[in-house]
Amino acid sequence: MAASPELARPPQPDGVPVIDVHDVRKSYGDVRAVDGVSFQVAPGEIFGLLGPNGAGKTTTMEMLEGLHPPDSGRLTVLGLDVSHRAREIKERIGVQLQTPALFPQLTVEELLRLFGSFFKRHLDVEMLLRLLDLEEKRTARSKTLSGGQGQRLSVALALVNDPEVVFLDEPTTGLDPGARRRLWQVIGDLKAQGRAVLLTTHYLEEAEELCDRVAIMDHGRILDIGTSDELIGRRFHERAVQFDTIAALGTETMVGLPGVVRHKTEDGSTVLYTRDVPETIGGLLRAASAVGTEPRNLLVRRATLEDVFLELTGRALRD
Amino acid sequence: MHALRSLSIANLRSFLRDRPALFWTLAFPILFIILFGTIFSGGGNPNYDVGWVDQDGTPAAAQVRTAFERTGLLTLHDGNLAEEQDAMRHGTISAIVVAPKGLGDALAAAQGGGVSGSVQLGLYTDPTRSTASATLLQIANGVATGLNLALSGRPPVVTIENQSLQTEQLSTVSYFVPSILAMALMQLGIFAAIPLVQQREKLILKRLNATPLPRWTLVVSNIAVRLVIAAVQTALLVAIGVWVLGVQLSGDWLRILAVVGIGAVTFVSIGYVIASFARTEEAANGMTSIVQFPLMFLSGIFFPLEIMPSWLRSVATFMPLTYLGDALRQVMVGGTPFVPLWADMAILGGWLVACLAISARFFRWQ
Known part of the structure; x- marks a missing residue:
């Protein structure tokens, strides 16, 4: 699944965002699904909307795809206003919905040809089959595909019109780790071909690995936007020392350890943010042996988006 | 156009690969028509098994027996009264005719020119089987009248020459072929709701x-696919009607296809109304049943409206299927109109417009 030369696209003009969302709101009854969201996606950028279920990621994405009108605010894709020029936009974007929506009785190849016929411009079916590793499944009816195969077919269908912007809604949900890595490769290649990608995910690792920039969403709002490094750097200059919580050591002992700036206890594990890792670990080991034990599952790491998310929302983002 | 064609092919493929749908739309009407054809064919005329009890035993009584047999409508079984009554109670015969003692003497006396008292042939019938009983009474009366005429030695003055008012005799089977086609078109159209709701539930419509595909393409492709299937249904049912059941069809293919087309589209629009209100596939299945069974049995497609009780007839006048059946009978086998053909078409057209308006208002794509 290396970058395919057949897919190379001329570079987009610089400076003009391919996606521009400005103060968009959308309510369903009393629920404010999207509550004043603004962001921009640059040409050739992979932009991730990260957040738990119900954060408003999918609603934001589907408004950009022209599937729901916003209550207020402005949505622009490829410089075109979504509320007036949806048809033109749909011609040039690729869409993968959260649930693979496929005619169950049609085969993989038939579906690719069918969707190709909806667009003025379309890619070679053989090439798409090769790209998404679906050649062996070409004559299989879509209802017989496994979760991962269905997900890959959905991505292939999103690419059928050689799109300039690709919308992927939780593309790797339900995939095993190997399949997830392979799909990341394909998405990375899209960027290499000069396409912009907007994806939603609730996998922090995926956002960190794949996205140039990330918007963290919760309760219909964007809490912060930036590269992983920016998001982490804004809050954490420290390293994190993490271990299974030792009940005998109280909060005062933790905060009193050398180098420790802050500490958090979450789900049976303690995280110490420190400016001086060796000093902190030395102090921890001494404190632990004083109460007759030693720290289990001790690890030292940089702060991650997980820490950022915890900091921003007060709770962990779980798969 | 390219998108419309490939979407129609995709819908047709989906239909052909869906075995239950294929069975209900193509095989079921065929099984139905063959079943009805077998029940109601049998030469067109009824034949009754009748007990013959000869208490006279003279050659003249045997001649009367021959007169009954010559009607061609009866098969006679000889026996004594007790035996035959038993057989009738067991349902193996429909009636009993008794030639009483003295029948021969009375006939001989009448033939000799002498005046004798009249003689009564006994006829036992079953009042619970009113149609058969009435027919048998008529047959017996006919035979008695014939005998009386022969005895009087005078040629009959008034006779009846039976002529059919229809250009082509409408046998029971010819009545059913258009009816079953109407039923098949109704089901085809109403069942269009199911794939629509499925496609919405599976987010295929979303x-x-x-994609840039215009919505009208979806609607037109659905209707086009249903029309193709309707044409296949028509061809199959007509072929079986003509070659297997021997129904005489008018050759007016243009009008037949026009009525089939308008009928199919009208019922597809009813399918869209169902799909507008059914949120799940299960709901759609339930609603198609709720709609189709009253249509099937209260529409006069299987029983002529004339023999219906009047309240049922008033119900039938509200059913769109009544008018499709009526129109198909008129154009296919020259059936007696319930209303003129243009009125059938106008009423179906009214349903079509109303259903399209309701669907346009309430149909949801996601």
Whole structure:
């Protein structure tokens, strides 16, 4: 699944965002699904909307795809206003919905040809089959595909019109780790071909690995936007020392350890943010042996988006 | 146009690969028509098994027996009264005719020119089987009248020459072929709701909505596919009607296809109304049943409206299927109109417009 030369696209003009969302709101009854969201996606950028279920990621994405009108605010894709020029936009974007929506009785190849016929411009079916590793499944009816195969077919269908912007809604949900890595490769290649990608995910690792920039969403709002490094750097200059919580050591002992700036206890594990890792670990080991034990599952790491998310929302983002 | 063609092919493929749908739309009407054809064919005329009890035993009584047999409508079984009554109670015969003692003497006396008292042939019938009983009474009366005429030695003055008012005799089977076609078209159209609701539930309609495909393409492709299937149904049912059941069809193919087309589209529009209100596939299945069974049995497609009780007839006048059946009978086998053909078409057209308006208002794509 290396970058395919057949897919190379001329570079987009610089400076003009391919996606521009400005103060968009959308309510369903009393629920404010999207509550004043603004962001921009640059040409050739992979932009991730990260957040738990119900954060408003999918609603934001589907408004950009022209599937729901916003209550207020402005949505622009490829410089075109979504509320007036949806048809033109749909011609040039690729869409993968959260649930693979496929005619169950049609085969993989038939579906690719069918969707190709909806667009003025379309890619070679053989090439798409090769790209998404679906050649062996070409004559299989879509209802017989496994979760991962269905997900890959959905991505292939999103690419059928050689799109300039690709919308992927939780593309790797339900995939095993190997399949997830392979799909990341394909998405990375899209960027290499000069396409912009907007994806939603609730996998922090995926956002960190794949996205140039990330918007963290919760309760219909964007809490912060930036590269992983920016998001982490804004809050954490420290390293994190993490271990299974030792009940005998109280909060005062933790905060009193050398180098420790802050500490958090979450789900049976303690995280110490420190400016001086060796000093902190030395102090921890001494404190632990004083109460007759030693720290289990001790690890030292940089702060991650997980820490950022915890900091921003007060709770962990779980798969 | 390219998108419309490939979407129609995709819908047709989906239909052909869906075995239950294929059975209900193509095989079921065929089984139905063959079943009805077998029940109601049998030469067109009824034949009754009748007990013959000869208490006279003279050659003249045997001649009367021959007169009954010559009607061609009866098969006679000889026996004594007790035996035959038993057989009738067991349902193996429909009636009993008794030639009483003295029948021969009375006939001989009448033939000799002498005046004798009249003689009564006994006829036992079953009042619970009113149609058969009435027919048998008529047959017996006919035979008695014939005998009386022969005895009087005078040629009959008034006779009846039976002529059919219809250009082509409408046998029971010819009545059913257009009826079953109407039923098949009704089911085809109403069942269009099921794949629509499936496609909405599986978010296929939403996914299509994310492509530049115009919505009218979806609607037109659905209708086009249903029309193709309707044409196949018509061809199959007509072929079986003509070659297997021997129904005489008018050759007016243009009008037949026009009525089939308008009928199919009208019922597809009813299918869209169902799909507008059914949120799940299960709901759609339930609603198609709720709609189709009253249509099937209260529409006069299987029983002529004339023999219906009047309240049922008033119900039938509200059913769109009544008018499709009526129109198909008129154009296919020259059936007696319930209303003129243009009125059938106008009423179906009214349903079509109303259903399209309701669907346009309430149909949801996601």
